[in-house]
Amino acid sequence: MIRAGDTCAWALAAVAFAIPNSAAAQSQCPAVRSIVSGQFKQLEGVGITINAAGKTDLTKHGTSGIVRNASNCDLSLDDDGFDVTCNWRFAAGEDREAEKAFDRLRRDLDDCLPSLLEQQTPRTYTDAEVEKYRREYGDSYAHYLKNTLRLQEYELFIELASDDEIEVDLSMHRAKDTGLTTIDLNFYR
Numbered sequence: 710m711i712r713a714g715d716t717c718a719w720a721l722a723a724v725a726f727a728i729p730n731s732a733a734a735q736s737q738c739p740a741v742r743s744i745v746s747g748q749f750k751q752l753e754g755v756g757i758t759i760n761a762a763g764k765t766d767l768t769k770h771g772t773s774g775i776v777r778n779a780s781n782c783d784l785s786l787d788d789d790g791f792d793v794t795c796n797w798r799f800a801a802g803e804d805r806e807a808e809k810a811f812d813r814l815r816r817d818l819d820d821c822l823p824s825l826l827e828q829q830t831p832r833t834y835t836d837a838e839v840e841k842y843r844r845e846y847g848d849s850y851a852h853y854l855k856n857t858l859r860l861q862e863y864e865l866f867i868e869l870a871s872d873d874e875i876e877v878d879l880s881m882h883r884a885k886d887t888g889l890t891t892i893d894l895n896f897y898r
Contacts, residue, residue, distance in 0.1 A: 738821035739769035747869040757782045775817035790898035801888025811881045831859030858883045
């Protein structure tokens with residue numbers, strides 16, 4: 710027999726499980742928050758570390774956060790902006806693992822960013838567009854466009870007071886010829 714008090718307790722428990730543990734997520738956000746703050750001073754201490762598994766983590770003062778175990782991360786900075794790029798590679802047949810990693814990273818980013826990432830329709834290139842890019846950028850880029858199946862894409866533009874913006878892109882794509890699935894995360898200013 711369920712009493713009125715029991716129903717209330719069950720309802721509260723259901724709500725608690727439905728809401729992400731934002732306190733735990735917040736503690737994993739310092740590097741991402743520093744990058745999207747729009748203040749170059751906040752970038753102090755942001756770096757890339759090779760972890761014990763031989764993968765790369767995006768860190769703040771040496772502490773890993775939500776961007777971890779990447780196959781590769783690059784960080785560049787100049788007077789006008791920065792570019793932080795990380796990617797994860799999954800061999801053919803590891804599609805389920807790639808999808809889980811993508812969904813987890815997207816949810817974690819949503820907890821750390823000032824607004825939610827917005828889903829985009831993955832771009833498909835026509836043969837005419839591929840040929841145009843072949844003429845402009847060469848055969849290897851045209852092959853990449855023709856051989857890449859774009860699975861998911863999300864982006865967010867963060868407006869800054871300085872009439873500038875930070876772009877956050879998260880995408881997952883698969884090479885048609887090898888089955889290699891790649892997740893890319895980019896922060897640009």
